[in-house]
Amino acid sequence: MKFKSVEHVRTELKKADYICSKTIATVVFLAQATQKPVLVEGPAGVGKTELSKAVARSLERELIRLQCYEGLDETKALYEWEYAKQLLYTQMVKEKIDDVIKGADSLSDAVDRIASQEDAFFSERFIQPRPLLQAISATRPVVLLVDEVDKSDPEFEAFLLEVLSDFQISIPELGTRKAVNIPFVFLTSNDSRDMSDALKRRCIHLYIDYPERELELEIVKLKIPQIDGQLARCLVDTIRNIRDLNLKKKPCISETLDWAQSLLALQVEDLSPEIVAETLNVICKHRADANQVAEKMEKIIN
Amino acid sequence: MINIVLKFVSCCRLAGLRISTSEVLDCLDQLKLVDMLDEKQFAAVLRANFAKSRREQFHFDRLYDLFFHELRQESGISHGDPLSEQIQDTLVTLGAEQNGNKTQQAVLDFLNGDPLAFLEQMQQGFMPGKGQGGGMGSNLGPMIQRLELMLQINAVDDMLMQYISDQRDRMQWETRRDLQTLFDARLASARRLLTRQGQSFEDDRTTTPSYQQNLDRLGDIHFASLIRKEVAGMRDAIDQLVRKLKDTVSRRYAAKNRGALDVKKTLRRAAGYQGIPLVLFFRHRPLRKAKIVTLCDVSGSVWSAARFMLNMLYSLQDCFTQVRSFVFVAGLDEVTGIFKDCEINEAIDKALKEAQIEYNAATDYGLTFRQFKRDYMEILNKKTTLIIIGDGRSNYSNPEEHILNEMRERCRRVIWLNPETQYFWFTGDSEMRAYQVCCHEVRPCQNLNQLLEFIQSLVL
Numbered sequence: 220m221k222f223k224s225v226e227h228v229r230t231e232l233k234k235a236d237y238i239c240s241k242t243i244a245t246v247v248f249l250a251q252a253t254q255k256p257v258l259v260e261g262p263a264g265v266g267k268t269e270l271s272k273a274v275a276r277s278l279e280r281e282l283i284r285l286q287c288y289e290g291l292d293e294t295k296a297l298y299e300w301e302y303a304k305q306l307l308y309t310q311m312v313k314e315k316i317d318d319v320i321k322g323a324d325s326l327s328d329a330v331d332r333i334a335s336q337e338d339a340f341f342s343e344r345f346i347q348p349r350p351l352l353q354a355i356s357a358t359r360p361v362v363l364l365v366d367e368v369d370k371s372d373p374e375f376e377a378f379l380l381e382v383l384s385d386f387q388i389s390i391p392e393l394g395t396r397k398a399v400n401i402p403f404v405f406l407t408s409n410d411s412r413d414m415s416d417a418l419k420r421r422c423i424h425l426y427i428d429y430p431e432r433e434l435e436l437e438i439v440k441l442k443i444p445q446i447d448g449q450l451a452r453c454l455v456d457t458i459r460n461i462r463d464l465n466l467k468k469k470p471c472i473s474e475t476l477d478w479a480q481s482l483l484a485l486q487v488e489d490l491s492p493e494i495v496a497e498t499l500n501v502i503c504k505h506r507a508d509a510n511q512v513a514e515k516m517e518k519i520i521n
Numbered sequence: 522m523i524n525i526v527l528k529f530v531s532c533c534r535l536a537g538l539r540i541s542t543s544e545v546l547d548c549l550d551q552l553k554l555v556d557m558l559d560e561k562q563f564a565a566v567l568r569a570n571f572a573k574s575r576r577e578q579f580h581f582d583r584l585y586d587l588f589f590h591e592l593r594q595e596s597g598i599s600h601g602d603p604l605s606e607q608i609q610d611t612l613v614t615l616g617a618e619q620n621g622n623k624t625q626q627a628v629l630d631f632l633n634g635d636p637l638a639f640l641e642q643m644q645q646g647f648m649p650g651k652g653q654g655g656g657m658g659s660n661l662g663p664m665i666q667r668l669e670l671m672l673q674i675n676a677v678d679d680m681l682m683q684y685i686s687d688q689r690d691r692m693q694w695e696t697r698r699d700l701q702t703l704f705d706a707r708l709a710s711a712r713r714l715l716t717r718q719g720q721s722f723e724d725d726r727t728t729t730p731s732y733q734q735n736l737d738r739l740g741d742i743h744f745a746s747l748i749r750k751e752v753a754g755m756r757d758a759i760d761q762l763v764r765k766l767k768d769t770v771s772r773r774y775a776a777k778n779r780g781a782l783d784v785k786k787t788l789r790r791a792a793g794y795q796g797i798p799l800v801l802f803f804r805h806r807p808l809r810k811a812k813i814v815t816l817c818d819v820s821g822s823v824w825s826a827a828r829f830m831l832n833m834l835y836s837l838q839d840c841f842t843q844v845r846s847f848v849f850v851a852g853l854d855e856v857t858g859i860f861k862d863c864e865i866n867e868a869i870d871k872a873l874k875e876a877q878i879e880y881n882a883a884t885d886y887g888l889t890f891r892q893f894k895r896d897y898m899e900i901l902n903k904k905t906t907l908i909i910i911g912d913g914r915s916n917y918s919n920p921e922e923h924i925l926n927e928m929r930e931r932c933r934r935v936i937w938l939n940p941e942t943q944y945f946w947f948t949g950d951s952e953m954r955a956y957q958v959c960c961h962e963v964r965p966c967q968n969l970n971q972l973l974e975f976i977q978s979l980v981l
Binding site for chain 2: 224225241242245246248249252253255258260289290294302303306307310410413414416419420422423424425426
């Protein structure tokens with residue numbers, strides 16, 4: 220399946236349980252049309268990873284995820300030879316090797332004969348593909364999610380750049396692998412460091428901010444359909460007020476949803492300061508934040 | 522269309538955004554794919570291509586607003602506008618009146634819908650060290666530039682007022698009124714730009730100092746001259762470094778079963794099992810963990826350096842097989858137990874209070890070494906790294922460097938950290954010259970940076 224227009228993206232993503240703004244839809248549509256990677260930035264919990272999952276769902280593609288961390292290297296991201304398997308196979312086919320070299324006149328002849336069988340050991344069979352190679356060699360188009368790319372080292376970023384610009388990977392023993400289908404690539408970043416200009420230049424940039432009121436309301440209603448409309452409105456307003464405070468960690472959409480869930484579980488029908496105070500630990504993940512919210516309770520619930 | 526986008530791009534560039542040609546090309550390609558008449562889509566395309574970080578986005582949004590909203594009328598679209606002719610006339614007249622003042626011309630251009638020159642001047646007004654006046658690092662130059670712009674805006678404002686009221690006979694009052702509101706709005710937006718820019722570029726990130734900032738600030742201050750608040754900052758910096766080091770070390774252990782195979786070793790082991798490789802060996806081999814013994818001089822000035830080092834060593838305990846520490850002035854006492862039982866900062870205070878040593882005595886390295894030899898010599902072995910922190914000032918008593926030599930024979934490494942300024946090392950009662958030859962390494966250790974460097978080399 221393919222997205223046909225920006226509007227189409229929106230409706231399809233909505234079907235896949237993801238409500239997005241027009242900006243997001245535009246970028247997703249462009250990324251598909253131009254086959255460029257999307258660099259998604261924004262505060263934690265606004266649905267960066269979820270976006271790629273939703274795109275994968277609505278395009279009916281497999282999602283391949285590469286979680287980045289400091290010290291991630293090529294053997295974890297690209298491919299790895301399975302030495303243990305190779306050695307075990309060597310042991311098991313030992314007799315076969317005897318057959319191959321049986322009747323060889325000289326040592327060099329025997330070596331030549333073994334060399335001609337070399338391919339058997341450096342083949343697909345013994346390679347363990349990691350996410351990047353998986354994404355490139357997949358026969359059906361996939362969605363590749365490189366999560367938290369800012370956590371990886373700059374060297375890895377440079378390496379990623381190479382893969383993303385050509386969509387090919389060279390394995391010395393096997394030769395170059397070119398992508399059968401260009402994957403739909405999402406890179407997400409939490410802004411813990413600036414990405415290099417070169418990487419940015421190759422990507423379409425998307426900044427997802429906390430959603431607008433209407434959008435957030437829609438999201439709450441979509442994810443938790445049994446919630447009462449009045450409560451949902453009140454909830455979203457409260458969350459937005461809390462976001463305006465100077466907090467260490469502002470509550471994001473996922474926290475809004477968690478909160479809505481827990482209010483439902485508590486069978487709350489109307490938000491009161493007491494209720495907010497009791498359920499504060501769902502929204503605020505720092506002690507100082509919780510204190511601050513408790514202090515300014517009247518301002519938050521008007 | 523292309524022209525408008527290009528004009529916008531040059532505006533952005535003048536205002537300090539970096540936009541490459543390929544990004545412009547991408548943008549133009551992508552514009553063909555979307556519905557350009559829908560402004561949200563149009564803006565999204567431009568933003569996705571031109572503003573590639575949060576900081577740039579604030580900047581971009583402002584420029585976008587300026588270019589496509591506040592100055593929209595003159596972007597070449599609306600020549601049919603009845604006012605445009607009047608605007609032209611007005612500005613041409615005013616332009617003729619002013620005598621070659623670049624800034625004023627820029628303001629006039631801005632009113633005419635061409636913000637390029639104005640933005641350029643403004644950008645100069647925000648770059649420190651540019652513009653005339655003021656020396657290195659002075660912000661006087663940019664200030665002057667901004668002030669100049671501000672003054673010119675006011676001047677143009679006055680001129681316009683004057684001009685419009687002069688035209689009372691030639692123009693209808695509706696036209697005059699419209700002109701007036703238009704120019705007012707535009708001047709207001711120019712003023713807004715000028716006053717708003719400063720903070721908006723440095724977006725609303727929270728300002729917790731990063732690890733690097735901490736280091737930059739505290740790294741070069743001598744331990745002895747730290748004030749209380751800085752000590753707290755120091756602890757944070759140390760905590761951050763410790764966490765980082767721990768990560769690195771644990772990763773090294775995690776990575777030991779990955780990567781390239783050590784064929785030689787694997788086959789050698791396989792020979793024991795009739796050639797079946799039961800155990801795999803990899804090339805990556807983590808370093809052996811070291812055993813650490815520290816001797817800290819806790820007299821006066823030296824203690825401040827020692828406490829930070831102990832703090833780090835104990836935070837990094839996982840990275841060593843064992844850490845034993847001793848404090849001494851004249852005579853020494855083991856404080857390992859205290860550090861094991863208490864939280865680190867508490868332990869440091871406790872060690873000072875509870876250790877059985879005479880704080881008021883004159884420092885005597887010789888005596889300390891003799892006691893160490895008598896009681897603890899057996900804890901040194903070939904896996905031990907001995908770290909001594911002290912200034913080596915032994916008050917002219919016997920330095921007993923031959924004992925240090927014996928200790929050296931028994932351990933893997935002896936490292937001496939000297940918190941004294943290097944210049945004074947070999948003066949007066951300092952025995953550094955005698956001790957130096959007995960150590961594998963002598964390092965200065967006066968500030969956080971030097972200490973960090975040492976700890977890093979010790980752990981990694």
